[in-house]
Amino acid sequence: MYIILVVSLNLSMGFTGLINLGHLAFWGVGAYTSALLTLNGVPWYFAMLAAGIVAAFFGFILALPTSKIKGDYLAIVSLGLVFIMDSVVRNWTSLTRGALGLPGIPRITSSSINFLVFSFILAAVVYFFAYKLVSSKHGKIMQAVRDDETAAKVLGKNTQLYKIMSLVISTFMAGIAGSLFAHYITFIDPTIFSPDILIIVLSMLIVGGLASLNGAVFGAIIVLALSELPRIIIVVPALIGPIRDMTFALLVLIVLIYKPRGLFGKVDL
Amino acid sequence: MMLSIKSVAKNFGGVKAVNKCSFDIEENKITALIGPNGAGKTTLFNIISGLIGIDKGTIKLQNENITNLQPHKIANLGISRTFQLTKVFRNMSIKDNMLLAKHTSEEEIKKILDSVYLHKPLDTFASELSYGQQRLLEIARALLMPHSLLMLDEPTAGVNPKIRQELKLILKNLKKEGKTVLLIEHDMDFVMSVSDTIVVLNQGRVLKIGNPKQVVKDKKVLEAYLGK
Numbered sequence: 001m002y003i004i005l006v007v008s009l010n011l012s013m014g015f016t017g018l019i020n021l022g023h024l025a026f027w028g029v030g031a032y033t034s035a036l037l038t039l040n041g042v043p044w045y046f047a048m049l050a051a052g053i054v055a056a057f058f059g060f061i062l063a064l065p066t067s068k069i070k071g072d073y074l075a076i077v078s079l080g081l082v083f084i085m086d087s088v089v090r091n092w093t094s095l096t097r098g099a100l101g102l103p104g105i106p107r108i109t110s111s112s113i114n115f116l117v118f119s120f121i122l123a124a125v126v127y128f129f130a131y132k133l134v135s136s137k138h139g140k141i142m143q144a145v146r147d148d149e150t151a152a153k154v155l156g157k158n159t160q161l162y163k164i165m166s167l168v169i170s171t172f173m174a175g176i177a178g179s180l181f182a183h184y185i186t187f188i189d190p191t192i193f194s195p196d197i198l199i200i201v202l203s204m205l206i207v208g209g210l211a212s213l214n215g216a217v218f219g220a221i222i223v224l225a226l227s228e229l230p231r232i233i234i235v236v237p238a239l240i241g242p243i244r245d246m247t248f249a250l251l252v253l254i255v256l257i258y259k260p261r262g263l264f265g266k267v268d269l
Numbered sequence: 270m271m272l273s274i275k276s277v278a279k280n281f282g283g284v285k286a287v288n289k290c291s292f293d294i295e296e297n298k299i300t301a302l303i304g305p306n307g308a309g310k311t312t313l314f315n316i317i318s319g320l321i322g323i324d325k326g327t328i329k330l331q332n333e334n335i336t337n338l339q340p341h342k343i344a345n346l347g348i349s350r351t352f353q354l355t356k357v358f359r360n361m362s363i364k365d366n367m368l369l370a371k372h373t374s375e376e377e378i379k380k381i382l383d384s385v386y387l388h389k390p391l392d393t394f395a396s397e398l399s400y401g402q403q404r405l406l407e408i409a410r411a412l413l414m415p416h417s418l419l420m421l422d423e424p425t426a427g428v429n430p431k432i433r434q435e436l437k438l439i440l441k442n443l444k445k446e447g448k449t450v451l452l453i454e455h456d457m458d459f460v461m462s463v464s465d466t467i468v469v470l471n472q473g474r475v476l477k478i479g480n481p482k483q484v485v486k487d488k489k490v491l492e493a494y495l496g497k
Binding site: 140141146147148151152153155157158159266 | 345356368372
């Protein structure tokens with residue numbers, strides 16, 4: 001799930017230069033869409049596809065007014081979307097049950113191992129699609145938009161279209177990741193829009209590096225492995241959370257000092 | 270006529286950056302746009318290429334109205350340009366930079382790069398090139414892009430004398446090939462040696478249009494550059 005999330009965030013942030021801090025909102029939209037549909041009898045595969053489509057629709061809605069802005073401004077606007085989604089989910093109680101959350105989301109596999117295999121296959125499909133995209137002519141244009149949008153424009157590229165396309169594809173993937181999460185955890189509530197998860201995903205991106213799909217994969221694995229480590233080696237449960245947070249901070253700091261572009265990054269942060 | 274600019278005006282707040290500017294650019298000629306700093310040369314370049322919208326006037330490219338069209342549409346109609354501060358895609362290779370201008374063979378890319386005296390492996394990243402070499406890459410990219418009008422914004426700015434000489438040769442070759450070029454340049458020797466026509470701008474207005482000999486003797490032009 002995290003690999004899909006980081007790969008998709010890397011598409012918009014690393015390859016197109018769109019600082020999209022609202023990625024979590026699309027992940028949450030995907031989770032809620034899939035949960036609500038399956039709880040109402042829709043098969044999980046349709047629900048998962050719908051999760052991607054609904055998240056992509058929200059991505060499109062965000063992209064339309066923001067396709068003319070970049071950098072910090074886009075970061076602020078997109079981050080605002082997380083808080084809007086959080087507020088909507090908390091207050092639209094007739095649909096989402098608000099803070100009570102949605103329990104009993106059906107699992108999509110009978111065992112955890114099968115779910116792991118399924119998640120791995122899905123992550124591989126997303127990786128392959130992202131790889132094909134960034135290696136294509138369109139992917140190169142996305143990278144040109146990141147490096148210098150004005151130069152891309154005078155070379156005849158419709159940069160707004162590519163920014164919208166990048167956001168829509170990356171938010172579709174985030175929606176799929178959200179669906180996967182909902183069916184794994186079987187219970188979701190508005191806390192999924194918490195900045196904690198955003199920080200984890202951004203840490204993965206920073207550690208792995210921007211504009212590198214391998215970086216996205218290894219960043220996710222390294223950060224996730226480190227976040228699980230305190231649970232194994234620390235005996236006092238109260239210390240697990242704080243030590244995990246400190247580990248994240250330390251890892252990001254070390255990477256930023258010694259490898260400012262991340263382990264596999266190809267562009268500056 | 271390649272490009273026709275009629276009564277173009279652009280204000281930034283109270284500043285008249287371009288003030289009722291009118292002139293034509295003939296086909297197969299090199300036209301230089303000169304003037305003191307702040308005359309509105311780069312603003313006019315940005316207006317022609319669609320990066321800045323105008324308040325009044327019309328711009329026609331080969332009789333097609335391109336006024337206030339989006340930059341990518343203008344580029345696809347045949348205007349290719351470079352910038353005063355070089356704009357290459359720094360995190361991409363020379364080859365990828367070139368392919369963004371036109372999807373073509375390595376052979377054609379190498380031919381264009383040779384014509385601008387940039388002899389570097391195609392997989393070299395643009396960020397690894399010196400400033401002068403980035404300038405040459407940007408010109409090569411603009412040349413590769415299908416175009417009818419090439420606009421070069423201060424191509425010799427910040428480059429060493431060797432590259433300056435190479436740029437002079439590039440412009441002379443373009444002249445021989447009958448290309449239509451609009452050039453902004455401060456180096457007067459350079460301008461005089463390559464231009465067919467010179468348009469002098471001052472405070473957003475056209476001060477003088479003529480051939481290099483006419484322009485260099487004009488009193489108003491001398492005043493604009495040197496003061497009374």
